[in-house]
Amino acid sequence: MPPETVRILCPNLTCRKVLAVPGTARGKTVRCRACGTSIKVPAGRGHSPGNQAAEKPKDK
Ligand SMILES: [Zn+2]
Secondary structure (H helix, E strand, O other): OOOOEEEEEOOOOOOOOEEEEEHHHOOOEEEOOOOOOEEEOOOOOOOOOOOHHHOOOOOO
């Protein structure tokens, strides 16, 4: 299985750099190297184990 790369666009309009982060960074926050903006890496396609959708309010 080849290492997956996720490309994300920096939300900073004055930067707009395309960042390539490893697939292991999905769901995490990375920092733009160019401007330092924190960017949330989308969880992406496929199944995501234990995400917010599966979270239920605990009622004992
Ligand atoms: Zn940036």
